[in-house]
Structures are given as structure tokens and as C-alpha cells.
Amino acid sequence: MKKTLKRPNYAEELLKIIQSPLKNEVLLDRLNDYHERDIADALELLSPQQRKKLYPVLGAERLAEIFSYLETPTQYLSELSINQAAKIVSFMDSDDAVDILEQMEASAKEKIVTLLDADSSHDIRLILSYDEDEIGSMMTTNFVVIRKDLSIRQAMRELVTQAGENDNISTVYVVDDADKFYGAIDLKDLIIARETDELNGIISTSYPYVTDHEKIDNCIETIKDYAEDSLPVLTDSGKLIGILTAQDIVEAVDDELGEDYAKLAGLTAEEDLHEKTSTSIKKRLPWLIILLFLGMAVSSVVGVFETVVAVLPIVMCFQSLILDMAGNVGTQSLAVTIRVLVDETLTAKQKFNLVLKEMKVGFLNGLFLGILSFVFIGLYICVLKHYPMGHAFLISGCVGFSLMVAMVISSMVGTLIPMFFHKIKIDPAVASGPLITTVNDLVAVITYYGLAWLLLIHVLHMI
Incomplete structure (x- = not known):
């Protein structure tokens, strides 16, 4: 008789681990074996008191990844001080941070943004400046960008330097001296290129792109047709300011399907369980x-x-x-x-x-x-x-x-x-x-x- 592989319930496993009397170092070591999504599921099963004890163990950087998977992250951020919340937000991808901040009251949102470092604050304010139906509102500033006049060796060195803070590295974007989009390089092509090769030879100068003020609805087909891991987001002048990741693209398509389903029922927008x-x-x-x-x-x-x-x-x-x-x-x-x-x-x-x-x-x-x-x-x-x-x-x-x-x-x-x-x-x-x-x-x-x-x-x- 053929056996069906049963998917383990990691949230229940994590709940037992978190509630066990382990030292913080041992607990952290055990938690490092689990994906952030599973830890997010476990957080929802804990009491506020248990979560407050767990937050310092995980640390702000890990919590930033975990909070991006929560359905209502603002509920959990409210259990922390403004300074702690700001630190967590600062470690998030800019688009995830914006998604969370948009759910918060204006006063709390502004307090957190003012506590962020200059780069994070700039990126978040940029994304918040777009209407929610514009491509710019979904982009992230987490990507690797190099100049077109570099050598292969210099490009690799720049990639290694930027990869420490940017995890979207499967596609390396290229700009000219005026920061205008020039093309893109597949990571594999850069890795296998010889040092004597010209960088221009592996740059795709006809790489697809979207513009920041385009309506998301109008770009869905373009986004789906190219099926890239990410797409660059440009201003009307051609300046590269962000990218749409594969996850953003999936969310955009999913949101579009949900909105169309709602519209066919005569609703102006999709409803959710938490709506008044x-x-x-x-x-x-x-x-x-x-x-x-x-x-x-x-x-x-x-x-x-x-x-x-x-x-x-x-x-x-x-x-x-x-x-x-x-x-x-x-x-x-x-x-x-x-x-x-x-x-x-x-x-x-x-x-x-x-x-x-x-x-x-x-x-x-x-x-x-x-x-x-x-x-x-x-x-x-x-x-x-x-x-x-x-x-x-x-x-x-x-x-x-x-x-x-x-x-x-x-x-x-x-x-x-x-x-x-x-x-x-x-x-x-x-x-x-x-x-x-x-x-x-x-x-x-x-x-x-x-x-x-x-x-x-x-x-x-x-x-």
C-alpha cells in the first residue's frame, strides 16, 4: 500500500519548544532550524506575555523576517515600544515595511519613520508617496546595481559587497553614469564570465521594465508574459529606482484576481475578515x-x-x-x-x-x-x-x-x-x-x- 507523505505541523512543534524551560541560547539554536513562516504561525498561538519573552531571544533582524509573514503584523508591533518597532521595521525590505506602516495610525507611522536611519526612511517615504494602485507602491529598493563601465572583476567585487545587504541578487541591474537604466545581467552569466570578457557582452540591454506611475492593473499581463524573477521599476526619465520581485508579481496577480472577483459581485474592492x-x-x-x-x-x-x-x-x-x-x-x-x-x-x-x-x-x-x-x-x-x-x-x-x-x-x-x-x-x-x-x-x-x-x-x- 502506497504511503502518503504527511506534512508535519511545525507550528505545534515550535509551540512546544518555545514553552519548554530552555535557556535563551539553546532556544535560539532550536528556533534557527525552522523557517520564519512557521515561527510566524507559532507566534499567533502564543499569549502576549509569551511573545514578549520570545522577542528579545529572536532579535530585531529575525523578527523583521518573521513579521513579514504575519497576517496582522501591527497587532504584534503594538506589543513593543516605538523604538523596538522602528528597529524591526528598519531591517525589513522597504516594500514589506510599507505594507505594515500603511496599516498603522498616521501618528504611530510617522514616529517610526522618523526613528529609522536615513536610507531606510528615504526608501520608505519614496514608496509611500505612490498611490496604492501604482507600480511604485509595490516595488522594493532591495536589489544589486552596478555601472556599465566596470570590468568583470569589478562587477563581481561590487556584487559581493552589495549582497550583504541586498538578498535579491539573481539579477544584477546595470545603470549608466546618469543612473539611468541600461540593462540587466543574469547572475549565472556573471559568475561564469571570464575576467577578460567585456561586461557589455553579458548585459541584456532590451530587458523588460515597468514605470513607477503605471497602474498595476495595466501591467499585470506584461509582468506575467516575461516571467522574470524580478523587473526593474523606472521613472519617466529612465532612472532606476526599484524592482518588482517574483513575490511582488505573484501578489499583484493574486490581488488582481481577487479584485476582479469582487468587482464581478458588484463590490468596489475586495473585502477581508478584519474589515469593519x-x-x-x-x-x-x-x-x-x-x-x-x-x-x-x-x-x-x-x-x-x-x-x-x-x-x-x-x-x-x-x-x-x-x-x-x-x-x-x-x-x-x-x-x-x-x-x-x-x-x-x-x-x-x-x-x-x-x-x-x-x-x-x-x-x-x-x-x-x-x-x-x-x-x-x-x-x-x-x-x-x-x-x-x-x-x-x-x-x-x-x-x-x-x-x-x-x-x-x-x-x-x-x-x-x-x-x-x-x-x-x-x-x-x-x-x-x-x-x-x-x-x-x-x-x-x-x-x-x-x-x-x-x-x-x-x-x-x-x-
């Missing part, structure tokens, strides 16, 4: 008010067809079927369209072809599901509702045909609405999700009851 109830209400209420009035419009349309319901009450049974299927199809088309619209080079012809394709998919799926509805709903009405077979299949035929038409129209609407919002520079993910659902309900109601009124009452004279 009032803040969540403010995010959700605006769209709910809009949808309330759109829902009233749908209900009013149903009221217009009350004569159809009065003479053929059985058609009410299948209203939710039409609405749900139309909504599902519209949401599918919406998801495909938003994904395609990420490509800013999309031509009008390609957009037109996308609309046709989605309508074709909607038609073929609608045709198949319409036939199934015709057969099974007809049998249901005939056998269980005791309608004459002719009338039963006339009604099921109307349901099936309405389903097909509603799915085609919903596919078109689900494609055109996000295209329209994209055209007028409104994020289609924000505006489309809830709107698509309600518009498709409106389309489905008009289609279904309109066809029932036209086909069953006026053309086939069922009553």
Missing part, C-alpha cells in the same frame, strides 16, 4: 440600490404580461428556468470578454468576431437545451399536469424556443456591455457583473412572456 461592517456596507450598498431599481423594472415588465399569466398560469412555472439559464450564459460571455479585453491591441474586427462567436455558442447551446426542454417539459406537463398532449408540447415548445432566443440575446448582451464600458474607460469588471445579471433577467422576461403571448395566444389560439 460599516466599510463593507459602503462597498456593497451603491450597486444594491442600482440593482433594486433595475429589479423593479424587471417586475414592472412581468406586470405588463399579467394577461398571459392569467390565461396560461402554467407558464409561470418555467420563468426561473429561462432567467437562470440566460443569466448563466450572460455571465460566461462576460467572463470571456473581460479576459479578452485585457489585450489593448484588440481590433474592431476581432471584437466583432468575438460577439459573433459568443452568439454562435449561445445559439448552439440554446438549440440543444431548447430541444431537451421541449421533450422533458412537454412530458412533465402532459403526464403530471394532465394537459392534452398537443397543448403540453405547444407550451414546452414555447419554453424551448424562448430558452434558445434568450440564450442567444444574453450571449450578445454579456459581450457588448463590457465592451461598451471598456470603450468609455470604465472598468468592465466593476460595472458589468451585477448589471449583466439584471439586464439578462429583463431580456429573458420580455423574450419568454413576449413569445408566450405571441405564439400561444395570438398565433396558436390556445385559449
Whole structure:
């Protein structure tokens, strides 16, 4: 029998070690065997008193790495004095430090920043100066940079010197005499280069980059396409001021997916477990008010067809079927369209072809599901509702045909609405999700009851 490798629970192991009566030197030696992430998990299981005893053992430099893995690091920083907190922050990568400082009250944040050394303070203030949706807000100043006129030997010496304080060394960045970005060198290429080789020969001068004021949303595809360990961040004048690491890139993509998911639900931003109830209400209420009035419009349309319901009450049974299927199809088309619209080079012809394709998919799926509805709903009405077979299949035929038409129209609407919002520079993910659902309900109601009124009452004279 094949055994499955069981992942050990390091947090529980660490908890036992920390709570055991070990001397500080022995305890530190034991803790050095564990990853900072696991120690961070263990910290959350300790009482404040136990943590306060542990902090001096770990030291500020190790705590800086551990705190970067905590979900709510400000909670743990508040257990320390301002001077201790500032010392820990000073050992952090600038981007991690900024993430923590942004969660703190303005007064506490300013106190900590003023206690930092000049370099750390400058880097943190630089990153804090950017809006949270700009690339500059995610960058780190932890990287190795050399000048282009160095020899291979000088470049290696500079790398060794800077690597002591900068751990992002897999890519070495190169600047000219004016500190403008010139290119990048893969660490492996620098290591295997001969001393007699020219440095310029191993510099990639066409290395991809992003600019500091670019919107993160607009750079996601560029960042993913190049799949580099890090990307340089430049000013508009070409000066190298930071980098985006692979971890930053993953976080950016993850945040983008989370935000898009939230937007499709009609939220202006992603919520978390620690968010205040009032803040969540403010995010959700605006769209709910809009949808309330759109829902009233749908209900009013149903009221217009009350004569159809009065003479053929059985058609009410299948209203939710039409609405749900139309909504599902519209949401599918919406998801495909938003994904395609990420490509800013999309031509009008390609957009037109996308609309046709989605309508074709909607038609073929609608045709198949319409036939199934015709057969099974007809049998249901005939056998269980005791309608004459002719009338039963006339009604099921109307349901099936309405389903097909509603799915085609919903596919078109689900494609055109996000295209329209994209055209007028409104994020289609924000505006489309809830709107698509309600518009498709409106389309489905008009289609279904309109066809029932036209086909069953006026053309086939069922009553």
C-alpha cells in the first residue's frame, strides 16, 4: 500500500519548544532550524506575555523576517515600544515595511519613520508617496546595481559587497553614469564570465521594465508574459529606482484576481475578515440600490404580461428556468470578454468576431437545451399536469424556443456591455457583473412572456 507523505505541523512543534524551560541560547539554536513562516504561525498561538519573552531571544533582524509573514503584523508591533518597532521595521525590505506602516495610525507611522536611519526612511517615504494602485507602491529598493563601465572583476567585487545587504541578487541591474537604466545581467552569466570578457557582452540591454506611475492593473499581463524573477521599476526619465520581485508579481496577480472577483459581485474592492461592517456596507450598498431599481423594472415588465399569466398560469412555472439559464450564459460571455479585453491591441474586427462567436455558442447551446426542454417539459406537463398532449408540447415548445432566443440575446448582451464600458474607460469588471445579471433577467422576461403571448395566444389560439 502506497504511503502518503504527511506534512508535519511545525507550528505545534515550535509551540512546544518555545514553552519548554530552555535557556535563551539553546532556544535560539532550536528556533534557527525552522523557517520564519512557521515561527510566524507559532507566534499567533502564543499569549502576549509569551511573545514578549520570545522577542528579545529572536532579535530585531529575525523578527523583521518573521513579521513579514504575519497576517496582522501591527497587532504584534503594538506589543513593543516605538523604538523596538522602528528597529524591526528598519531591517525589513522597504516594500514589506510599507505594507505594515500603511496599516498603522498616521501618528504611530510617522514616529517610526522618523526613528529609522536615513536610507531606510528615504526608501520608505519614496514608496509611500505612490498611490496604492501604482507600480511604485509595490516595488522594493532591495536589489544589486552596478555601472556599465566596470570590468568583470569589478562587477563581481561590487556584487559581493552589495549582497550583504541586498538578498535579491539573481539579477544584477546595470545603470549608466546618469543612473539611468541600461540593462540587466543574469547572475549565472556573471559568475561564469571570464575576467577578460567585456561586461557589455553579458548585459541584456532590451530587458523588460515597468514605470513607477503605471497602474498595476495595466501591467499585470506584461509582468506575467516575461516571467522574470524580478523587473526593474523606472521613472519617466529612465532612472532606476526599484524592482518588482517574483513575490511582488505573484501578489499583484493574486490581488488582481481577487479584485476582479469582487468587482464581478458588484463590490468596489475586495473585502477581508478584519474589515469593519460599516466599510463593507459602503462597498456593497451603491450597486444594491442600482440593482433594486433595475429589479423593479424587471417586475414592472412581468406586470405588463399579467394577461398571459392569467390565461396560461402554467407558464409561470418555467420563468426561473429561462432567467437562470440566460443569466448563466450572460455571465460566461462576460467572463470571456473581460479576459479578452485585457489585450489593448484588440481590433474592431476581432471584437466583432468575438460577439459573433459568443452568439454562435449561445445559439448552439440554446438549440440543444431548447430541444431537451421541449421533450422533458412537454412530458412533465402532459403526464403530471394532465394537459392534452398537443397543448403540453405547444407550451414546452414555447419554453424551448424562448430558452434558445434568450440564450442567444444574453450571449450578445454579456459581450457588448463590457465592451461598451471598456470603450468609455470604465472598468468592465466593476460595472458589468451585477448589471449583466439584471439586464439578462429583463431580456429573458420580455423574450419568454413576449413569445408566450405571441405564439400561444395570438398565433396558436390556445385559449
